């Protein structure tokens with residue numbers, strides 16, 4: 001399966017800075033074996049500029065969130081049609097920062113994921129356990145609940161459009177990474193769950209790892225079975241680091 005390396009820029013960079021970073025990533029990957037999919041997730045105001053900056057490359061661009069409705073009285077929100085209008089083709093749903101800072105429930109995440117599919121935007125469903133949940137031995141139960149509810153009502157025929165990202169909350173932005181063994185165990189559980197939901201169609205679903213991925217640890221993680229790419233936060237803000245992670249996935 002082709003790995004997917006995705007950069008989540010979060011609430012960083014102005015339009016010009018975003019376009020410059022995207023252009024540097026495109027330059028850095030020129031000539032790199034095209035065996036890896038690469039997506040950048042800039043903040044909304046920079047999406048169109050980043051789409052333009054990577055137009056001559058294979059890099060795709062996504063939004064960091066979307067509203068479940070297409071339009072209406074939802075001050076401050078961005079809809080699927082608005083993302084499409086800016087040239088985005090993927091979207092993150094259920095990132096732990098959205099769940100924690102904005103109180104998004106599994107049910108809301110599911111509505112957002114279905115809104116993305118309604119507009120043929122490829123959703124990346126983010127799931128992950130907190131430090132306390134991990135300490136209490138609840139990792140698998142939490143991730144299972146988030147995956148089951150997040151994917152509720154998604155028919156088998158749409159399975160190929162879904163990506164899942166396992167991002168332990170305790171590893172996001174902390175410099176602490178799950179060990180390759182820890183990550184691989186959760187990925188195996190997620191793959192088994194997807195198989196249960198969609199049978200053979202689940203084989204085309206990539207499960208990414210996210211949480212303090214760097215050029216130094218990427219290869220160890222990405223060579224594990226069941227880890228089909230990475231969602232990269234901090235290191236995606238540095239073109240050289242991000243390109244090195246992409247190259248680790250090529251290898």
Ligand code: PEP
Pocket residue numbers: 008167171172173174175210211212213231232233234235
């Ligand atoms: C993220 O927020 O999706 C993420 C993985 O961040 P970081 O790589 O900085 O831990």
